[in-house]
Ligand code: SF4
């Protein structure tokens with residue numbers, strides 16, 4: 001019998017070691033959050049609810065092509081300007097069936113606009129519904145205005161001008177140039 005084995009017959013070493021671990025956690029800062037009164041801010045790269053900006057979107061369809069489960073539905077028509085004769089695509093439908101989404105982010109990565117016209121870095125995740133089919137089907141208007149969605153505190157809706165790269169508006173704004181009226 002080794003010395004430690006002999007000692008463990010006299011002193012409950014394993015028990016004391018376990019109590020030490022428990023005691024360490026007892027004196028650490030508590031991590032419990034009293035949700036929903038308190039909310040933990042998601043990380044900057046957290047993929048939350050979609051934001052969509054139809055003004056920025058150029059109707060290229062790359063997001064729909066990139067989606068591995070084909071849950072982005074886009075439909076458009078072409079209008080011809082009577083003055084210039086130029087053709088312009090107008091988006092009639094931009095829907096995402098969010099209940100089937102796996103939040104892979106490939107749609108956002110595929111979007112060529114700067115910043116992206118479809119994005120998930122919204123820090124917002126509260127969109128619970130009692131009925132999934134309609135409740136988690138987001139059309140163009142809903143993706144833009146977020147009806148039924150509770151934005152993370154301090155985050156603007158896409159319709160209010162949320163910046164996909166800075167949803168909490170923390171980046172310093174560029175200083176106005178001398179002589180700039182704006
Ligand atoms: S995040 Fe959702 S909508 Fe976007 S590509 Fe992935 S599965 Fe499709």
Ligand code: SF4
Pocket residue numbers: 056057058059060061062063064110111112113116117118
């Ligand atoms: S990839 Fe971006 S610009 Fe192209 S249709 Fe999708 S959201 Fe619009």
